[in-house]
Amino acid sequence: MSGQPSSLRATAAADTARPTVRDAVLDLLRSFGMTTIFGNPGSTELALFLDFPDDFSYQLGLQEAVVVGMADGYAQATRKAAFVNLHSAAGVGNAMGAIFTAYKNATPLVISAGQQARSILPYDPFLSSSDPTHLAMPYVKYSVEPARAEDVPQAIARAYYMATQAPCGPVLVSIPSDDWNRPCDYLQPRTVSTTAWPQPEILAQVAEMLNHCERPAFVVGTGVDRDGAWNETVQLAERHNARVWIAPMSARCGFPGDHPLFAGYLPAERAKIVGSLGGHDAILVLGAPAFTYHIEGEGPHLPAGASLAQVIDDPAIAAWAPVGTAMVCGVRAGISALLQASSPPKRPAPPLRQKAPRAEPSSPMPVAYLLQTLDEVRAPDTVIVEESPSARPVMHRYMPIYQSETFYTMASGGLGYGLAATVGVALGMPGKRVIGLVGDGSSMYSIQALWNAVQLQLPITFIIINNQRYAALQEFAHTFGFKPGEHLQGSELPGLDFVALAKGHGCEALRVEDPALLADTLKSALQSKGPILVEVRVA
Numbered sequence: 001m002s003g004q005p006s007s008l009r010a011t012a013a014a015d016t017a018r019p020t021v022r023d024a025v026l027d028l029l030r031s032f033g034m035t036t037i038f039g040n041p042g043s044t045e046l047a048l049f050l051d052f053p054d055d056f057s058y059q060l061g062l063q064e065a066v067v068v069g070m071a072d073g074y075a076q077a078t079r080k081a082a083f084v085n086l087h088s089a090a091g092v093g094n095a096m097g098a099i100f101t102a103y104k105n106a107t108p109l110v111i112s113a114g115q116q117a118r119s120i121l122p123y124d125p126f127l128s129s130s131d132p133t134h135l136a137m138p139y140v141k142y143s144v145e146p147a148r149a150e151d152v153p154q155a156i157a158r159a160y161y162m163a164t165q166a167p168c169g170p171v172l173v174s175i176p177s178d179d180w181n182r183p184c185d186y187l188q189p190r191t192v193s194t195t196a197w198p199q200p201e202i203l204a205q206v207a208e209m210l211n212h213c214e215r216p217a218f219v220v221g222t223g224v225d226r227d228g229a230w231n232e233t234v235q236l237a238e239r240h241n242a243r244v245w246i247a248p249m250s251a252r253c254g255f256p257g258d259h260p261l262f263a264g265y266l267p268a269e270r271a272k273i274v275g276s277l278g279g280h281d282a283i284l285v286l287g288a289p290a291f292t293y294h295i296e297g298e299g300p301h302l303p304a305g306a307s308l309a310q311v312i313d314d315p316a317i318a319a320w321a322p323v324g325t326a327m328v329c330g331v332r333a334g335i336s337a338l339l340q341a342s343s344p345p346k347r348p349a350p351p352l353r354q355k356a357p358r359a360e361p362s363s364p365m366p367v368a369y370l371l372q373t374l375d376e377v378r379a380p381d382t383v384i385v386e387e388s389p390s391a392r393p394v395m396h397r398y399m400p401i402y403q404s405e406t407f408y409t410m411a412s413g414g415l416g417y418g419l420a421a422t423v424g425v426a427l428g429m430p431g432k433r434v435i436g437l438v439g440d441g442s443s444m445y446s447i448q449a450l451w452n453a454v455q456l457q458l459p460i461t462f463i464i465i466n467n468q469r470y471a472a473l474q475e476f477a478h479t480f481g482f483k484p485g486e487h488l489q490g491s492e493l494p495g496l497d498f499v500a501l502a503k504g505h506g507c508e509a510l511r512v513e514d515p516a517l518l519a520d521t522l523k524s525a526l527q528s529k530g531p532i533l534v535e536v537r538v539a
Helices: 006-017 021-031 043-049 064-078 088-105 118-123 149-164 200-212 222-226 230-240 270-276 315-320 331-341 367-377 392-398 417-428 449-456 471-480 498-504 515-525
Strands: 036-039 057-060 082-086 109-115 170-176 216-220 243-246 262-265 282-286 307-312 325-328 383-387 434-439 460-466 508-512 532-537
Touching: 021 043, 021 149, 036 064, 043 082, 043 109, 057 449, 064 082, 064 088, 064 109, 064 417, 064 449, 082 088, 088 109, 088 170, 088 417, 109 149, 149 170, 200 282, 200 307, 200 325, 200 331, 216 230, 222 230, 222 331, 230 331, 262 392, 282 331, 307 315, 307 331, 315 325, 367 392, 367 460, 367 515, 383 417, 417 434, 417 449, 417 460, 449 460, 460 498, 460 515, 498 508, 498 532, 508 515, 515 532
Parallel strands: 036 057, 036 082, 082 109, 109 170, 216 243, 216 282, 243 262, 282 307, 307 325, 383 434, 434 460, 460 532, 508 532
Antiparallel strands: none
16 A cells, blocks of 8 residues: 555545445445345355345345245235345346246336456356346346446436336346445435326316216226225225226235125136126226236127226336226326216116025035135135136135235236245235145245245245146137147146145145045144145145
């Protein structure tokens, strides 16, 4: 140091007194309330954890898709953005399916991805990411590798604001490993609005449609519960005596399943949607696309003579809707405004939804009997995290959702969300009983999440619906020309022992095949203080 010019010595001394990028980022995360970090670290991330502060917690996942799935569930349960730390290109690659699901779920995640040191990036070093900003695209709202180390806190701040602006979603910041120890300045957090308000002229159009129709129907999607608009939706439906459907492939439930106006769940098929909504002359879609289809179809998107209006927080969804008026704004803000603006005439109540016939026990056990029994033994405020695609239509008939923020599933169609998100939701809702209702095939994408549940001793009851196959594929095969009973390659799952798998992760587990033992088994499992897995063999 003595051989350096005085100006350089002064600069070095000043840098020593300044905070590091690590100090500034941790301070920023603290101000945003993101003190829980979900990750699976590699060598390029280790510098973040030097002198790790006591007020932060690190939730280790055993695979990157589990990490992102846990963070997804946690962010939804807490209604806050979650911070994720992944390892360079390999870690982000492993997590991409879960990032895609978080994007479709509109979950606010700030993802930091490690990168090799800047000084060796020109030499294509081991474990570097050659194009980090495009790796996760297009399933992140924002992706950046800052030009300078000093810019990392600003990049994190921008990512956070973008992740939490409607429509919410994941963002990614690639951070070279040598950036964390570089000097920089603290960054002051800002207040940034996250909700847009409805335009008065469009609000007036939608209110007029509701006021002058005769037989209104509502289609309620994920955005209602996500935006805390459950109660306002019930009030609006009751004011208009509107039948209420849940939107196709909805990742949350936005209306009570035991309400007299509840009509059921729409399928993701054009002709069946039109048939279900037949007889209604005004359709109001709240917090959902109009509409999500799973298979190709032909014909109109609406029943003859019906008008459609949509309240959605995503302008991209509003743009591709083939029909109707779209009001782009915060979902709760839009519904609240409609409560103020609409004054309908008195209408007769629509017909009640027909109840499903009671499921009867048999051997092998029917899925309907399992879900009917689970509904009878659980408390109405129990939180359900579901990923059993073949059982979902049966669940819609036999296991109603009664309260807001008690149902979560994935909007992407990609498997692996269920077990990991169950852990994240339970972590974000301390003291709540959480049920992870997961199919045998789905569970194998993130079985490592059982370890997290054990380490955290969360009050989770995992129920594995084991039909020894990818049943959804087999049931869907007829769409592509398969004949009944014709063998479908790659859809059988014999020999999986979920009791052994759970115990291998330290989780208590048992199996039930006899319908006579089901109710007592489930009652006991729902009283466990820590996690327990119940494997149910079904037809």
